[in-house]
Amino acid sequence: MPISIKGINTGVIRQKNEFIALALKIKETGNKESLFFLSPLGLRDLFIALESRLYAKSLLRDDERQHYEKACARASKKMHENIPLIQEGELKNADINRRINSLILINDKGEHxxxxxTLHDGQTCELLINELQINVLTHAIIHAINNAGMRELALRITSLLDFLPLYDVDCQKNDNLEYDSYEQPEWKQHLFNHYLAVLYRYEDETGNTQFCGSVVKTRTPSGSKEVKAISRRLLDFSPRLKKLVGAPCQVFVRTLTDDKTQKLTQEQCLRALHHLRVQSMKKAKNA
Structure with a gap:
């Protein structure tokens, strides 16, 4: 039977300055309590699922948003009245079998x-999160991480929620592409509409023009302020793009498709990035 949330509590397990896991204790509707442990990757996946619903709610009309926020406040009050206690021993002697090895969003229809x-011991269970509970859950997690002195971890995780990296590319002079690919499960890809090619034009230490780039999925198309912010944050995420942090460069972005049901192949993604590079070079010559 799926676990429904009545109240939550959070805590951080760390060794010296290293984050090990976040403890998430849930008081269920029948007052039974369940304890889970989430790694940084598990936290990121959880936040991606939650953030997709928060983004949808941000698009509500003013009157709808006011109604939603009032309902959230009522749900928050009930959750704060049912916070389960986390015992010190539950953190010091954490049961590895309660560690979440994988987390998948299997249904995002309706209000839940x-x-x-999937737990470390192979057991699987379903967790229902009502959309009115999302704010309390996210704030509790971030508060626990910040309280543990790991604000940087919270910032790193929350900076990766509005885009999904697929390919990172270095463009070679012979028109070849050297790239890394990121395997993303279907449930994550389903949360993002737009395939974007993002190209960076820069000069290397010898003054020669070079190009590198990325193919990502986002919820907003090229030209939006959100995508401009993503193009900057990509530099911190990608090993291939880190060389551009703090360096002057031109950025070119193209929307490849905004059809959520259409899945582009690796060849289509990399070819689009190559074409964007060719066009940007033509524009530079004609300028």
Whole structure:
């Protein structure tokens, strides 16, 4: 039977300055309590699922948003009245079998998100999160991480929620592409509409013009302020793009498709990035 949330509590397990896991204790609707442990990757996946619903709610009309916020406040009050206690021993002697090895969003229709959790011992369970509970859950997690002195971890995780990296590319002079690919599960890809090619034009230490880039999925198309912000944050995420942090460069972005049901192949993604490079070079010559 799926786990429904009545109240939550969070805590951080760390060794010296290293984050090990976030403890998430849930008081269920029948007052039974369940304890789970989330790694940084598990936290990121959880936040991606939650953030997708928060983004949808940000698009509501003013009157709808006011109604939603009032309902959230009522749900928050109930959750704060049912916070389960986390014992010190539950953190010091954490049961590895309660560690979440994988988290999948299996249903985001209606007012609940349904997550499938696979635990370290192979057990699976379903967790229902009502959309009115999302703010309390996210704030509790971030508060626990910040309280543990790991604000940087919280910032790193939350900076990766509005885009999905697929390919990172270095463009070679012979028109070849040297690239890394990121395997993203279908449930994550389903949360993002737009394939974007992002190209960076820069000069290397010898003064020669070079290009590198990325193919990502986002919720907003090229030209938006959100995508401009993503193009900057990509530099911190990608090993291939880190060389551009703090360096002057031109950025070119093209929307490849905004059809959520259409899945582009690796060849289509890399070819689009190559074409964007060719066009940017033509524009530079004609300028």
């Amino acid at each position: 998100l349904t997550l499938s959790l």
